[in-house]
Amino acid sequence: MDAPVPVRAPLSLHVPEPPQRPGSEIDFSTLAVPPAGTARRPDTDCPAADMTDLAYDLVRVLDDQGHAVGPWDPVLGPDTLVRGLRAMMTVRAYDERMQRAQRQGKTSFYMKCTGEEAIAVAQGMAVDRSDMLFPTYRQQGLLIARDWPLVDMMCQVFSNAGDRLKGRQMPVFYSSREAGFFSISGNLGTQYSQAVGWAMASAIKGDSRIAAAWIGEGATAEGDFHHALTFASVYRAPVILNLVNNHWAISSFHGIAGGERTTFAARGLGYGIPSLRVDGNDFLAVFAATRWAAERARANLGPTLIELFTYRAAAHSTSDDPAKYRPENAGAHWPLGDPIDRLRQHLIALGIWSEARQEELAREVAEAVQVAGKEAESLGTLDKGPFQSARTMFEDVYKTMPWHLERQRRQAGV
Amino acid sequence: MDAPVPVRAPLSLHVPEPPQRPGSEIDFSTLAVPPAGTARRPDTDCPAADMTDLAYDLVRVLDDQGHAVGPWDPVLGPDTLVRGLRAMMTVRAYDERMQRAQRQGKTSFYMKCTGEEAIAVAQGMAVDRSDMLFPTYRQQGLLIARDWPLVDMMCQVFSNAGDRLKGRQMPVFYSSREAGFFSISGNLGTQYSQAVGWAMASAIKGDSRIAAAWIGEGATAEGDFHHALTFASVYRAPVILNLVNNHWAISSFHGIAGGERTTFAARGLGYGIPSLRVDGNDFLAVFAATRWAAERARANLGPTLIELFTYRAAAHSTSDDPAKYRPENAGAHWPLGDPIDRLRQHLIALGIWSEARQEELAREVAEAVQVAGKEAESLGTLDKGPFQSARTMFEDVYKTMPWHLERQRRQAGV
Amino acid sequence: MTMVQALNAAMDVMLTRSGDVVVLGEDVGYFGGVFRCTDGLQRKHGRDRVFDTPITEAGIMGIAVGMAAYGLRPVAEMQFADYIYPACDQLISEAARLRYRSGGEFTAPVTVRAPYGGGIFGGQTHSQSPEAIFTHVAGLKTVIPSTPYDAKGLLISAIEDDDPVMFFEPKRLYNGPFEGYHDRPVVPWAKHPASEVPDGHYAIPLGKAATVRSGTAVTILAYGTMVHVALAAARDAQVDAEILDLRTLVPVDIEAIEASVRKTGRCVIVHEATRTGGFGAELSALVQEHCFHHLEAPIERVTGWDTPYPHAFEWEYFPGPARIAEALRRVMEE
């Protein structure tokens, strides 16, 4: 300003683009994948400032041979492992059936979590049954890990007479107080600060239950993400903040969400929150990281941010066609593999599993899903009904129906 | 979950409290203040990941003896230094007069920036006159550094007939397109993402002007802060994101804003944005850091976050009484001193200044403020007028007045 | 007692009665709020029951909804109603709909307190009356008191209510009633009968209007600050107006409105908010629907102009007694 105004070069805008678009071969070769077992495991009371490296590293337990290696191995018993495998397979079979039902016109919409099953299942198993979960639409695995009846979930998807949500919500926007599964919102991000509020409430009451929340990497751009991290940091809320980086938000890749030059786990560092980056397709790593975070929370050490590094193998939803914006079949090339395959391989490597038992389990799971599907459909589907009474449309807007809704209900003749 | 539900210890909520409250002696002895000149100065094209230490360090140039030391010394000429001193003294004298005018009932409200003068003045001088500034209510120094007429500023404070804002805005919510000073909003935080949008527009148009924005540490909790950092990071926007940590947000201390366990500069790291923490009471350090960030922006290297570490020495506003929530006279004990004193001491140490010249300058400044004050008051004050025509109340809601406002204007009889 | 003290008393009573009540917001803790409404509550009830929050209205609402889902009854202060907009998503998409979308399993009994309205030279960002944005949202209730007595009883009801309640506090009434004559000396609450506020717990039911003046010539529908201004206008215009203080906007007391307008045949609606799409529009539509055949004159709306609230022209903006009186005269001429 003291000199005459200098001549300045023109500026230009940087707009991130994914490395490949439809038509080119998918190529993940530039993705840095550290070997399993190499990430260190700090004590749960480690200050955030002393573990910033873990926000850039990748916690992995299962190696390419299916062995559990390194300090993060949660050392789970066979029963737990098989339960995890079964739950993941159930999620996948459930997704398949529901997607088919949507294609058949039995409901309006569906969303799969293919490739991400380890996240919800392992995390659901790693916390207490009484802890409160604030999911997005891609954590159906939490309900399944908690043995919530498939029929109940399906009734929600069909909006039928058995739907506890009375046909009000779009498919997959489950809610179950009994399952400790918070009502899923259509508005991205809102559950994240709510989970922190719930956790603060638990702390205020001297309760021992903690909260866990999930958000997609795309939705981290919403303000609620920032508010959640701010409140969680300030009041040391007993909450696990999970961030599922599946690399896509409908058609836009993680670079548009701010993942081009840093990791999403790094977001937590700015708030002084211990942050882990975890292989989301590794059942054991996910389980271990979640347990670690839960321990911290239970010891009044505050929140943990966990980035679950994974890949959305399927379409965003039944309304989406990923071939329009990324190479086809991209998920099959994900270098971190398939979570179900990897856990099965581990069980086999442990010598407690076989292809035969795998097939048997697959049959069992398919059967269970089919039985549930039939039962749910017998309670109705969106195209044919039956539904709950239309009168329910006017209920639960308020605890008690005010005069104007009463009047509208009468006008509607229900 | 595989074992029976364990018995868990009760949780408790952590609520941050400042180290002192009214009644106790103020004590800043635990504040870590690195010596001047010790922080390293990376090249402007240094990747964010290679300079994370600077988000926790403190860039300081002026040492206790008033000498400029270390790599961040901007090596300014005497004219620039004296201009900076004069501008800071003008800000302080202006603040005093306007606060007095408020006490006398000539306006409704006023906000001082005592102790923070170096920030707006040095930053205003370190960017080009054509760069666009998105301030908060505590950067009146920007206008003064840009030699914007004091009379114009005062007319705004008085809402009088000379007020270009037509009496619409509360005092201190200046706006001047000509001065490259964006209309200050009453809603905290909103200007931060707007600045990023402005910078993106400049880049889209191949313009060479950059943007700079300011926010208080308290207001960083607003979503706009997060949105600004997200967009700035994704599109490498040519913007300087300044964050004034003056330790207080009305009555709540920086711990309530999330500053208890980390620095505010660290927020930027999570987005991959190079982030500096700077002694905000050190004119030279502020100038140097701002120039560094401006260079980055001009070279299409993207945004920089600068935490300006300072202390709000005065009340939040004329509506506030800090003695209600912090020890009295806290500002006088701020270990990083007073920005005006420190620059004066530097000029004296350089051998280009004296107490006599200082007194002369003080007289000049006082005189200029007084002359401006009289002129502004002659154009009206809030208690007595005159004002612009009441008819202006209906203008500028839209570019052209629609029928309903035209009708209301007639009803109002103006 | 003043309205500030009455609101403080309401929170104190509820904090004492139930360990589930918490008070949160910007500057509400140690300092006791920029309008002093929460003064002393932190000292008395503890830092984890009454606490300062980061400056993020959206964050405060998200946190409050989560706390309410847990089972608490958060009372969240928005420092000014003008700053409530960042919280719109958590209010409209979340608090208002949680009961519905969860089939009744999760609820959000949050009380959102916010000082609203002009008259303190607050300019456009410390003067707004945004109630109409929330009265349009199914699932929210909206309450606005006009006296200390009502303020305490209504705030207690709001906190006890199982649904989210928007509780707008007329800041111009915090320390005294206000008839709209800004150039007359401020009258303290002490001289007003409704400043007699009983100790302890009492509740004023939501959804019930109060007839603050009986009359036969015309019905005035008002709430908050405008109740006092309407009273002054009726007095000054010497019109035998019946004045209803709605107190609750949603659900509104349609019976009281209908009964009064059927009796008087005329209706003037007043509010400080901007006119277009204000709650006055809904009131006008309701009156017209319920009392069409009884109306002898067009329903008049006297409101803030459709502009932001200007600092220097506050009193040109404010729908004062003169403008109401004019409207009264107009409807009486028909």
Place this chain on the structure above:
Amino acid sequence: MTMVQALNAAMDVMLTRSGDVVVLGEDVGYFGGVFRCTDGLQRKHGRDRVFDTPITEAGIMGIAVGMAAYGLRPVAEMQFADYIYPACDQLISEAARLRYRSGGEFTAPVTVRAPYGGGIFGGQTHSQSPEAIFTHVAGLKTVIPSTPYDAKGLLISAIEDDDPVMFFEPKRLYNGPFEGYHDRPVVPWAKHPASEVPDGHYAIPLGKAATVRSGTAVTILAYGTMVHVALAAARDAQVDAEILDLRTLVPVDIEAIEASVRKTGRCVIVHEATRTGGFGAELSALVQEHCFHHLEAPIERVTGWDTPYPHAFEWEYFPGPARIAEALRRVMEE
């Protein structure tokens, strides 16, 4: 052409005519928008003119306001109108007030496009009609087209307008007109005269309603999807209704409304949004104020119920032709 194509054409024309026009929003870039409204625009106009944004409606609006203050004319898409709430602060406190508070020196000519309305089994978060929240805000204009022809001409006017414009697009009309009979086959736009859309630039002025059916018995005020439903209702009920498609809600075409109601003496207002505090309330109040002495029957509002939009009961919620016809018969009986 369909409404999607017409909107696309409008943006294409404006991107071509002015280097200041930029299009931004979630998924609008490479992919071309979840409803395909921006299909091909990035390829044609470049990545720094048409681009994807992070998922933050508040961020998008803040960025757009900053761009507009620079001098650009951003067209920002909100993926669904239901997701606009996080942007309320930047819209209401910033975009709407910037011209006013800066004494006219800074302006925010942003166009906010958002698909709104129900009828696609979107449940409560893909079906909302939140227009009334914005029609209450001084400084914003609100526009809702009902045909491809209007959509293109109005969107061009919105982008050229020097004030911020909320542009709500009836998503049920994107690919064909809709009379409200969900059980009848979908009719494509091709068969509708207003699907003839000229190439290049043309503008339909904001603030002007269109008379889509002349009649003498009753005036129907409608916009967006409900224009087609109202036409069907009038036909089915065999009532000689005059139907005004308002097209712009603020500023509303009061002259057209007044002229029609004075002629017919009856008025039915229809919208899909929830009833209480909906824009219908303002319309009712205006009609009553402007045409009181001409009204022969109470003004009726036919609207969405005061509940969230329920997934399975979409058609019980939707104010279809049968409900409008009923209202028509009621007002004709008076």
